[in-house]
Amino acid sequence: MFKKTDLRxxxxxKMIKESFIDLIQEKGYESxxxxxxxxxxxxxxxxFYLHYVDKQDLVDKLIDEVFEELTDIINPCIYIQKKRVxxxxFQSMIEAIFTNIFHHATFYQIMLSEKGVHGFNRRMQEVIQxxxxxxxxxxNLQEQKFSTPPELLIHFISSALIGTVEWWVNNDLVYSPKHMAVQLVHLVTIGPLQSSGFEIEA
Known part of the structure; x- marks a missing residue:
């Protein structure tokens, strides 16, 4: 009986969440x-009220579930060892992030659109940061000496990731997760100018 209730x-x-996403796409979150x-x-x-307090509670829980999946993938401990990357x-982790977003493509496309939840991209950035x-x-990165403050590094990486994701989903995921990972890693490690083919003069 307990298992049957759980499944129900x-x-x-699931029906409520799918209905909610469809409606956001159709008429916008606020409406x-x-x-x-x-x-x-x-x-x-x-x-509905047996499961959620209100519309805000529903969207909060839905976003939290998706972001939990996303942040579980972020694990710098795997690719950073004593100032060595x-x-x-690193690229494998970034590819896994894009793959996860690809699997939730409709959700991200709707949420990052004008009809989505206001401040969604900012909330996403804060969770990643x-x-x-x-x-x-x-x-112990905070205790090590770097020329760039760790907090600035975190802001730069999260901004680059969010900006790239927004461009990708708004362009119908035109490239594969692997291709996007390669591009983002080049942008982060080499820099936007050199990775684009410009020569840097001192």
Whole structure:
């Protein structure tokens, strides 16, 4: 009986989430009502309230679930060892990030559009920055001497990642996750000018 109830709850929440995403794409987040969600998910409002407090609670939980998957992939401890960066492992991690986003392409395309949740990209950046802070603390990066402050490095990497992801999803994921990983790694490690073919003069 417990397993059956669990499956029913999972199925209902899945229907609610899918209905919610469809409605955001159709009419925009701000215009959606609980009645809209319930009707589209073929449930009544009482059933919705058994699972979520309100629309904000639903979108928060939905975003948190997707971001948890994303941040689980971010693990600098794998490719950074005592000021040394293993480019191959770094690229593999970036490719895994793009692959994860590819699997949730519709979600990101809708959320990053004008119809999505206001501040979604900022929230995404803050979540990624916090994960980098925790990982850098684990490898004592803050205690090591670098010419660039770790906090500035975190901001730069997260901004580069978010900007690249936004461009990618807004251009219908025109390139593969692997290609995007190669490009982003070049941009981060070599710099935008040199990676584009410019010669740098002192």
């Amino acid at each position: 709850v999972i199925r209902t929440r 959606i009502t609980i009645r809209d969600i319930a009707d589209n998910a073929l449930i009544n409002r009482a059933t 293993n480019i191959s492992q 916090e994960k980098f802070r925790k990982e850098f603390a684990t490898i």
